[in-house]
Amino acid sequence: MSTKVISLVSIGAHPSSGRARRAEQDSRAVELGLQLAGGDLQVVHAGDPHEEALRGYLGMGLEHLDVLEQPAGADVLGVLGDYLRGAGAQLVLTGSQAETGEGSGMLPFLLAEKLGWPLVVGLAEVESIENGTAQVLQALPRGQRRRLKVRLPLLATVDNAAPKPRQSAFGPARRGVLAAQDVQVVDDELLGEEALQPARPRPKRLKVIKAKSGADRMKAATAKASGGGGKVLKDVTPQEGAEAILKLLVEEGVLR
């Protein structure tokens, strides 16, 4: 396949220890890229080229990884946009949200807006690429899938519905090259270090019973779960009952 595929990766954080690691969704983007392009996959990171966690991606079978050198807290939108335009990418894959920093998940959207490319959210599978269009499967909530036909070049984010990343091997991770590139730096004013603080536990929502009388309060406290006002069909033929159920299923749109 002659399509140029680029995966954008970031540095993740382990959910309990907070230690730097390859990011979960970004490694899924690399995995999907490896399945599509094999050894031709190009992987880019914007940040510190001396970060050891980046070798986790190299260990997935990459020979080298481009690093656009940026200090922490810089706005990488401009340099990534220039890089992607210069590289002539056809398909760009990213995770949907960074595990460190603000993690707003805005980067793919801003990149797509800047480059003027279509964006597909939650890519699960690329079925075919031909004649400048890609046929892809998009993951929807509740395990559903949707088939889309998108014009290339295309930016796509992957989430947990994408294929699981392969294990990172130690040897290739050591041998791989982190190729640093010097690029200009744009500071992000909003994201200062003081803006981020350890997560506070969210207040639990209390169940407030707004009863007007004592009897209502008593009822609310002792009542079993009840829908209230449900329709009961008694003494009907099975056919009539089935019709009523079918009508509800069609109304709710669960019958495919």
Add this chain to the structure above:
Amino acid sequence: MSDIIRRDPRAEWIARNRLHPLHAAMQTQQTSWMGPNGLIRKNPHASAAGFIGPNGLKRIDRSGAQQGTASGARRTAAAEVQLPLHQVADPAFYIAVVPDMVGGRLGSHDRDLLGLAHSLAGNDGAVLAIVFGEHKESSFANAGVDRLLVIDGDEYQGYAPEQLVQGLRAVDNQFAPRHWLLPDSRTGGGELGRRLGAALGERPATRVWQIKDGQCIGRAGAGQQDMQRALPRLILAAAECAEPVSETRHEALPVELSANVARSISRIEDLGSVAVDPAKIAMAEAEFIVSGGNGVKDWPLFHKATTALGATQGASRVAVDDGHMPRDRQVGATGTWVTARVYMAVGISGAIQHLQGIGACDKVVAINMDPGCDMIKRADLSVIGDSAAILQALIDAVDNYRNGAQRDAA
């Protein structure tokens, strides 16, 4: 309710207290008022209607001081209390909300968001809800919507995120809302909000869970950090970001877009949803579950019915213990807590543990022999009868429906 007639001292107190929010609802019909020509007009019917005294006797008070429940109708505990109407005649600004409307109805996340919008709007602003396409919701007024904008059209059908953003841009031009509020959910709001942010050049606050004193706090990174910042124009709020509106009734006045929405050239073509094997979907997130219990005698028929309906299979504890279904299919407190939009319980009487497990389900359909069981009380639609006969009839009905649809298409 018992039939003993009781005084309601609280209602009387509310009727006396002009400052109480429910005061207006407790007033009787006016008995006398000044007409347009300065004459005093009386309504003899209203005063003769009287009220029921504490001993059950009708009393008529012609002194004009009569207060309390209207036209002698006794207020029962179940009577609906009309919530005070929150009106915004001439809104100083708008707070725009784009609810997800999963299944065409407001979800709990949407209601939380509308509650947040109502608190941001205060008394001068109006909450503007924007709904794309058709909807089945009838309680926008109680959810806190002051203005309702329904944007309809063929171009919004299916997956057309770029066209939705064009629609929201048109709303932005016409109403210039002070804040945009979207749910930060996977069901559409998170994506649409970020697209809108990129299109408008606004930097959104994401996963916001608290707004206080012009500051908002949202989760950052992988949820290990919080980020606090001044309230931006575009807010993507997490679930349970605020209490839903429950104290007031709203107008939900329909408004329309004055200009036509620009049509974007679609670069993404929707080829429709793909059939997914329902057995492979995790039960906790399946959309449509059919569960069997002790009342199911013909299990091959049950499996056939779920296949015909395209539903994920579930089971009650009894069915699992008897070996009819595997353990990982058990629904309830000791099994899986499901979140299906439609849950069909076949031959399940509804033990409290099972009802806990389906607490988050939207619509429950019950098929049962016993009209008095707890599942029927919970269900939105119950059919009393033999489960085998009804399942067989359901399979036939679904086949007819599918064949009919194919014939229409051809």
